[in-house]
Amino acid sequence: MPKVTINGRTVEVEAGTNLVDAAIKVGVQIPHYCYHPRLSVVGQCRMCLVKIDGMPKLQAGCSTQVMKDGMVVHTDVPEVEEAQRGMMEFFLINHPLDCPICDQAGECGLQDYSFKHGVAYSRFQYEDKRTYPGRERIPLGANVLLNMNRCIQCTRCVRFTEEVAGTGELGFFNRGARAEIGTFPGKELNNPLATCVVDVCPVGALTSTRFRFAERVWYLDKKPSICTGCEVGCNITMEHRRGDIKRYKPRFNVEVNDYWMCDYGRSTFERYKLTPRLTAPRLRAAGSNGNGHGYTFTSWQTALDTVHRRIQEAEGQGEIAILGSGFLTCEEAYLFAKLAEGAGTAQRPVPVDLGPEWKIPRHQRPPIKGREQAPNRRGAELAGLGGSAEDLLLGDAASRCAVLIVADSDFGQAAYSAEAVAKLRQAKFLVVFGWADSPLAQAADVALPVAHHGEKDGTFVNVEYRVQRFERAFPPPGQTRPAVEALGDLLSRFEEGWSNLTPGKVFDRLAGEIPAFAGLHWHDLPATGAALNVSGAAHNLSDQAAEAASEASS
Amino acid sequence: MAFERVLTRNVGKPEALTYKGYRQLGGYEGLAKALKMEPDAIIDEVKKSGLRGRGGAGFSAGLKWSFIPKGKDKPKYLVCNADESEPGTFKDRLLMEFDPHQLIEGCAICCWAVQANTTYIYIRGEYTKAAAILEQAIKEAYDAGVLGDSVMGSGFKLNMYVHRGAGAYICGEETGMLESLEGKRGQPRVKPPFPAVVGAFGAPTVINNVETLCNVPHIIERGADWFKAIGTDEKNTGPKLYAISGHVERPGTYEYPIGITFREMLEGCGGMLKGRPLKAFIPGGASAPILKADQIDIKMDFDTVAKAGSMLGSAAVIVMDDTTCMVRSVARLAKFFNHESCGQCTPCREGTNWMELMLKRIEHGEGTERDGQVLLSICGHIGGNSLCALGDAAIGPVQSLVKGFQDEIDRHIREKACPFPHRRYFEN
Ligand SMILES: Cc1cc2nc3c(=O)[nH]c(=O)nc-3n(C[C@H](O)[C@H](O)[C@H](O)COP(=O)(O)O)c2cc1C
Ligand code: SF4
Ligand code: SF4
Ligand code: FES
Numbered sequence: 004m005p006k007v008t009i010n011g012r013t014v015e016v017e018a019g020t021n022l023v024d025a026a027i028k029v030g031v032q033i034p035h036y037c038y039h040p041r042l043s044v045v046g047q048c049r050m051c052l053v054k055i056d057g058m059p060k061l062q063a064g065c066s067t068q069v070m071k072d073g074m075v076v077h078t079d080v081p082e083v084e085e086a087q088r089g090m091m092e093f094f095l096i097n098h099p100l101d102c103p104i105c106d107q108a109g110e111c112g113l114q115d116y117s118f119k120h121g122v123a124y125s126r127f128q129y130e131d132k133r134t135y136p137g138r139e140r141i142p143l144g145a146n147v148l149l150n151m152n153r154c155i156q157c158t159r160c161v162r163f164t165e166e167v168a169g170t171g172e173l174g175f176f177n178r179g180a181r182a183e184i185g186t187f188p189g190k191e192l193n194n195p196l197a198t199c200v201v202d203v204c205p206v207g208a209l210t211s212t213r214f215r216f217a218e219r220v221w222y223l224d225k226k227p228s229i230c231t232g233c234e235v236g237c238n239i240t241m242e243h244r245r246g247d248i249k250r251y252k253p254r255f256n257v258e259v260n261d262y263w264m265c266d267y268g269r270s271t272f273e274r275y276k277l278t279p280r281l282t283a284p285r286l287r288a289a290g291s292n293g294n295g296h297g298y299t300f301t302s303w304q305t306a307l308d309t310v311h312r313r314i315q316e317a318e319g320q321g322e323i324a325i326l327g328s329g330f331l332t333c334e335e336a337y338l339f340a341k342l343a344e345g346a347g348t349a350q351r352p353v354p355v356d357l358g359p360e361w362k363i364p365r366h367q368r369p370p371i372k373g374r375e376q377a378p379n380r381r382g383a384e385l386a387g388l389g390g391s392a393e394d395l396l397l398g399d400a401a402s403r404c405a406v407l408i409v410a411d412s413d414f415g416q417a418a419y420s421a422e423a424v425a426k427l428r429q430a431k432f433l434v435v436f437g438w439a440d441s442p443l444a445q446a447a448d449v450a451l452p453v454a455h456h457g458e459k460d461g462t463f464v465n466v467e468y469r470v471q472r473f474e475r476a477f478p479p480p481g482q483t484r485p486a487v488e489a490l491g492d493l494l495s496r497f498e499e500g501w502s503n504l505t506p507g508k509v510f511d512r513l514a515g516e517i518p519a520f521a522g523l524h525w526h527d528l529p530a531t532g533a534a535l536n537v538s539g540a541a542h543n544l545s546d547q548a549a550e551a552a553s554e555a556s557s
Numbered sequence: 558m559a560f561e562r563v564l565t566r567n568v569g570k571p572e573a574l575t576y577k578g579y580r581q582l583g584g585y586e587g588l589a590k591a592l593k594m595e596p597d598a599i600i601d602e603v604k605k606s607g608l609r610g611r612g613g614a615g616f617s618a619g620l621k622w623s624f625i626p627k628g629k630d631k632p633k634y635l636v637c638n639a640d641e642s643e644p645g646t647f648k649d650r651l652l653m654e655f656d657p658h659q660l661i662e663g664c665a666i667c668c669w670a671v672q673a674n675t676t677y678i679y680i681r682g683e684y685t686k687a688a689a690i691l692e693q694a695i696k697e698a699y700d701a702g703v704l705g706d707s708v709m710g711s712g713f714k715l716n717m718y719v720h721r722g723a724g725a726y727i728c729g730e731e732t733g734m735l736e737s738l739e740g741k742r743g744q745p746r747v748k749p750p751f752p753a754v755v756g757a758f759g760a761p762t763v764i765n766n767v768e769t770l771c772n773v774p775h776i777i778e779r780g781a782d783w784f785k786a787i788g789t790d791e792k793n794t795g796p797k798l799y800a801i802s803g804h805v806e807r808p809g810t811y812e813y814p815i816g817i818t819f820r821e822m823l824e825g826c827g828g829m830l831k832g833r834p835l836k837a838f839i840p841g842g843a844s845a846p847i848l849k850a851d852q853i854d855i856k857m858d859f860d861t862v863a864k865a866g867s868m869l870g871s872a873a874v875i876v877m878d879d880t881t882c883m884v885r886s887v888a889r890l891a892k893f894f895n896h897e898s899c900g901q902c903t904p905c906r907e908g909t910n911w912m913e914l915m916l917k918r919i920e921h922g923e924g925t926e927r928d929g930q931v932l933l934s935i936c937g938h939i940g941g942n943s944l945c946a947l948g949d950a951a952i953g954p955v956q957s958l959v960k961g962f963q964d965e966i967d968r969h970i971r972e973k974a975c976p977f978p979h980r981r982y983f984e985n
Contacts, residue, residue, distance in 0.1 A: 046747035047901045049942055060941040066747045089938030093907035126931050129923065130914040156900060175742060175901070178725070180910035182900025 007069045009076045022064035022076055023051055033078055034087060034116050036205045037157040038065035041262055041366060042166055048157050050116065052086045053078050061086055084120070091121035097133040097180070099152045107207030109220040113155070133180055141185070143173070144192030146212050146266050147201055149185070154208035156182050160200040167263065167364050170194040184208075195265045195361070202253065202262070213269065214250045226476035227254055227530075229463050231330060231456055232268035233361045234380065235373035236465030238531075239264060241272070241457055246477040248272040248457060256531050258469060259371060260363045267361065272457070274413075279440040281412065281452035282481030303482065303489065306449050311496040313406050313432045314346055321405035321431060324350035326395055327388040328411030329377025331486075332461025333470065333520075334509035336379070338490035339410050340387025345497050350400065352392035353383045356415040373466045376415070378456075382464030385519050385535070396423050404430035410486075412437025412444035419443075436486055438479075453486035454479040460506040461487075462528070464535060470523065471532035563787075563796040564771050565812045567656040574690065576697040579658035585703060587774030591666040592711040594777075599670035603773065606781035607794035611648075612638050612729075612766030613842070613870045614946075615859040618773075624753035625671040625761045633673035634762040636738065637664055637770055639680040639687075640722055640729035644843040644893055645873030648798035649767035651810045653680070653687040656771075657694035663770035665708060665715055666777055671763055674714050679734050682722040691719050726897035730945050731764040733899065744899040745945035768798055789816030793858035803838070803876035804830040816858035822874065823853070833878040837961075841870025843890050844950030846957035847883070867953070882977035883965050887958040888916035894951035905948035908939040912955055919966060922974035929959045929966055 004015045009022070012029040021044065026033045036048035044066050051064035056075040061082060077083060094113060102108040138151035161173045161184055172190040177183050186192055192200070201211045220242075228241040230251060237260035239251040251272055253264035284306035288297040317323050323346040325339055336353075343351045358376040365371060383389075394400035396417050401407055407430035409418075417423035418441040427433060428446045435447035438455040458479040464470045479485065491504030507525035514520035519535045562568075572578025579585070591599055604619025625633060637660070641649040653660060664676045680688050695717050698704045708715050720738055727733045728743040735757050737743035756762020772795055776784045788794040797815035799822060802808045806827030813822065819838065829835055835850040840857060846867040848855065855865055862869045877886065895909040912935055919928055936952035936959075943949065959966065968976045 044747065045901070046944055047903070049903045049944065052942060063747070063944075086938065086942055089934075089942070090903055093903050093911075093938065096907060096911060126927075126934075127911065129918055129925070130911065133910065155903070156906065158901070178727070178744075178900040179895050179898040180900065180906055182906060 005069050005072045007074045007076060010079050016069050018070055019068050022053055022067050025069055031078055033064045034120055035065055036112055036155060037159060039159055039203055042159060042162040045158060050090050052083060054080050054083050087120040088122055091117055094155055096127035105207040106210045106215055111207060112205030135183060143186055144197050146198050147192050148210050148212055148215065150208055151183050153206050154184060155206055157205060159203040160184060160209055163200050163203050168194045168196045196263055198266045198269055199263050218244055218249045223249060226474045228473040228476065229378060229471050230264060230268040230271065231378045232271045233358060233373040234375040234378060234466040235361055235363055235371050236378050236463055236471055237264040237268055237363060241476045243476055248275060257366060258531050259465065261365045263363055265361055265363065275455055280438060281440045281444055281450055282483055283452060284482065285450040287448045306451060307493050310434050310449055310493060317405035322403050323348045323406045324395060324404050326409045327351055327353035327383050328414035329353055329355035329375060329380035329383060330411050330414060331379060331383050333382040333386045333464060333513060334461055334506045335486045335490065336383035336386035336388050337509055337513045338487060338494065341494060350390065351388045352390040353380050353388050354392035354396060354415055355380045379463040381468060382462065385464060385517060386513060396426060399429065401427050402429035406432045406434065409435040409443060412441045413439035451489060452483040453489055454483055459485040462510060468535040468537045469532040470535055472528045560814055562812050563775055564652065564798060573656050576658065576701045584658050585662055587778040588662045588665050589709055591669055591777045592709055592713065596670045596672055599666065599777065602781050603776055606776045606784040607791060608772050608776060609859060610766055611768035615869065618765060618769050622671050622763055625763060631760045633671055634757045634760055635664055635668050635673045635676040636734065636757055636762055636764045637676060637678040637767060638729060638734060638764055639678050639767045640734060641681050642726040642729050643871055643873060645802050645875045646800050646842050646871045648800045648810050650684060650687055652767050652771050654690055657691050659771050659774060660767055661694060661698050663773040664717065666773050667763060667770060668715050669713055674716065676717040677738055678719045679738055680719055680721055682724045688719055688721055727899045727947060730947060744901050747944060787814045789856055789858045793860055797872060800873045801826050804833065804878040805876050806830055816856045819855050819857055820853045822857065829878055836879045836881055837877045839875040841868045842873035843893060844953050845870045846953040847961065849961055882975055883958055883962040884916060884920045884969055885975060887954045888920050890954045891916050898947060902944035904939040905943040905951065908935050909951045911935055919969050920975055922969060924966065924970040926970065929963060932959050
């Protein structure tokens with residue numbers, strides 16, 4: 004591999020690596036706007052100019068590749084710094100400088116590079132700024148808004164729609180100082196990945212309708228998380244202010260979602276705001292019709308005692324069943340599976356809804372696709388749940404149950420359907436865990452408020468059997484507890500050894516027990532997740548995806 | 558000055574427009590001879606002749622052809638640059654309108670030399686007449702067997718198409734032209750890769766100017782030594798067309814041996830308009846820095862003009878007398894470059910716009926002391942930093958204005974108006 008020297012530091016890189024990427028390897032940042040690792044190199048913004056020994060002119064770092072040994076590059080010499088100042092001046096002379104009302108402020112490429120490479124005064128004092136009257140807030144599609152005055156004509160957005168989304172709604176029109184981007188006549192930017200153009204836009208020209216004016220970004224707390232929209236499991240950053248989620252942004256994971264995520268996924272947190280929450284354990288008074296009257300709130304202690312007692316008393320009264328959920332973390336599913344084992348029941352299915360096909364493009368490999376509208380059906384089944392939910396949701400299996408435990412009040416659309424709720428309600432005693440106060444939760448004899456995925460740590464296993472960890476972004480409200488804790492307390496009522504559980508402890512226990520997870524530890528799970536060893540493991544999976552995954556890994 | 562006209566020898570002979578007439582005038586002899594030569598021998602001959610590109614950059618034509626990879630794994634193309642859009646330039650038009658077969662012959666020889674089977678002549682959109690004449694000539698050439706499946710019976714296949722541009726100067730830049738030819742927005746590509754490797758439709762491509770190609774049949778027919786004998790020295794050879802405009806008695810396209818002095822050229826077109834004194838001249842099109850009257854004896858070849866701090870470029874000579882306001886002239890040029898910038902790269906898009914606004918302001922008498930320095934600084938930020946050469950082109954006139962005519966800028970500032978007697982030029 005050829006060696007290149009950048010600012011005096013030499014590094015070996017793969018032949019064909021461009022200088023922007025090579026510089027990162029030696030800890031040097033070459034400022035760039037138009038370059039994006041997944042988009043074609045166009046060398047347009049000229050922000051990445053560097054000096055190369057033996058070349059008379061400065062060269063664009065993004066379009067210069069290291070092909071053979073001996074290239075000596077400088078980014079900290081006066082010529083380069085002067086050029087950077089020059090480019091920054093050019094970018095700003097016609098920029099509105101409306102940071103105070105711009106969503107991008109705080110994470111803006113213009114602000115950052117001005118600070119680092121620009122000058123603090125303007126020589127553009129007598130001329131009028133170029134503006135694009137009438138193009139200050141143009142909806143390009145349902146989720147993306149364009150303010151042409153802020154655009155720096157880097158064409159990242161155009162190239163994204165052409166090269167990644169493959170939909171090509173955007174074009175670069177006009178020329179010279181009037182050059183602008185926009186949609187082609189009759190087209191709208193409504194492809195499933197549309198909002199990614201907001202992410203690739205280095206400035207505030209493209210903003211997300213969903214996030215617009217929702218929060219100043221410096222007030223946002225950010226945690227690495229996983230999208231729960233579908234089984235693909237796009238890596239995201241969950242961004243919230245004091246527990247109020249403001250947006251999901253894709254988090255780079257070359258194995259899963261690369262730099263992207265779909266617009267549907269970005270909208271899924273709104274569910275947490277639109278659906279009423281369970282915030283305290285709740286008992287349903289005998290004879291209540293379950294329409295919101297006849298409840299008493301209670302303590303976790305009492306609630307869990309009640310559940311414990313009913314399970315113990317169930318013997319001879321009927322069956323016990325657990326209705327799992329594709330939204331459970333692996334750790335929660337594992338604990339529910341232990342509960343099922345203890346109760347001696349095989350009825351523990353994990354129903355999931357099917358959506359349209361979600362498809363996220365990836366680099367140099369086929370896109371990752373998903374249809375299941377939940378992030379972790381596979382993990383839940385590997386952890387010990389599984390089976391057909393048909394009898395419970397469509398048949399009369401619940402009527403034979405002395406105790407039916409629903410693991411997630413929001414497990415799917417059925418939790419909101421009157422017929423399905425009625426079917427489940429046939430159980431003599433209905434226990435519902437969950438964050439959502441869904442109709443199903445309202446029908447429960449005991450409703451137990453547990454954290455949603457922003458409020459807990461855990462792991463999900465995605466469509467390709469990759470286990471990925473996500474972090475708690477903020478604490479659960481009221482008396483809500485992470486389900487792992489609550490389940491630990493419940494299990495402790497039956498036997499020793501389940502107290503003071505944390506997701507980490509549960510994961511390590513599960514990994515010691517379940518072959519697919521063998522060798523994994525909570526604390527050193529790679530940031531990109533770990534591919535599970537599903538081909539060798541005995542598991543109860545029947546779907547094609549499992550076959551595909553084992554084919555792929557063999 | 559006595560010399561033999563080469564490129565324009567058929568101008569004024571309407572029969573040259575037809576295939577038959579062109580043959581009778583001795584045409585297609587060069588092609589006939591070339592087809593009997595090895596392709597590499599042609600490249601060597603053209604290299605030896607010292608023929609340099611007439612489109613602006615003055616790059617050795619033979620050398621450029623030699624960059625085309627050998628072998629048949631990909632098709633190869635010749636794209637003839639007939640976009641001719643630089644202000645002051647109107648020489649290719651003459652060649653196409655009066656002697657279309659000469660161009661076809663030159664293209665055919667080039668194609669044989671690099672083994673390309675397709676030529677596109679990318680012609681400026683406004684050149685409707687030239688395009689029609691070329692189309693007609695190409696049709697006749699097909700009928701006569703000069704183009705088509707077997708060029709003059711040699712078995713070499715060659716197709717030729719006229720592709721009309723849609724009105725953008727930037728489509729004269731070679732990679733902008735390729736984009737436009739491929740049906741995309743005409744904007745330059747990053748280089749490398751160069752067109753010789755990845756050109757039209759991803760295949761190796763030669764791009765040459767009309768005049769460059771028109772020289773080729775004569776080189777083949779009469780030999781590199783004959784060609785080299787014309788001109789200043791080894792590196793500046795052959796006949797050259799100069800498009801002379803401005804304050805002269807008889808503006809027009811003139812053919813001279815390359816390296817004729819500006820003074821002789823001026824005499825050849827009847828001298829200064831109404832005998833007024835020469836103030837300045839642009840030796841090579843809108844992008845060439847302006848030369849002052851004291852350079853009147855300069856030899857008009859590539860290297861001498863470059864040494865004087867300007868460039869021969871497309872050899873569009875614009876002559877200005879003492880009534881010319883340099884600020885206004887340069888402001889007009891700046892307006893052109895701002896209008897024609899493709900807008901993809903930052904220094905050119907923003908810089909040309911800023912320069913135009915600033916020069917207009919100075920012309921309107923609203924300049925400040927500092928403007929000259931700021932202009933130079935903008936030029937410094939554009940120069941060498943833009944993606945294509947349009948950015949570099951745009952700064953030539955501006956730099957020469959500030960460096961050579963600072964006194965005129967100062968008068969505009971001091972008098973708070975243009976000191977020259979004319980209407981305010983820019984109303985917008
Ligand atoms: C902005 C710009 C405009 C150009 N316009 C023309 C043109 O109209 N005609 C032309 O022959 N060359 C033009 N050129 C030069 C071409 O890029 C290229 O160098 C030339 O066609 C090569 O042919 P030659 O080697 O025969 O000169 C232009 C270059 C630039 C940068
Ligand atoms: S809108 Fe944003 S991404 Fe698109 S060209 Fe403008 S600055 Fe670049
Ligand atoms: S220098 Fe001007 S014309 Fe050339 S690529 Fe840049 S913006 Fe376009
Ligand atoms: S990042 Fe290199 S030119 Fe834009």
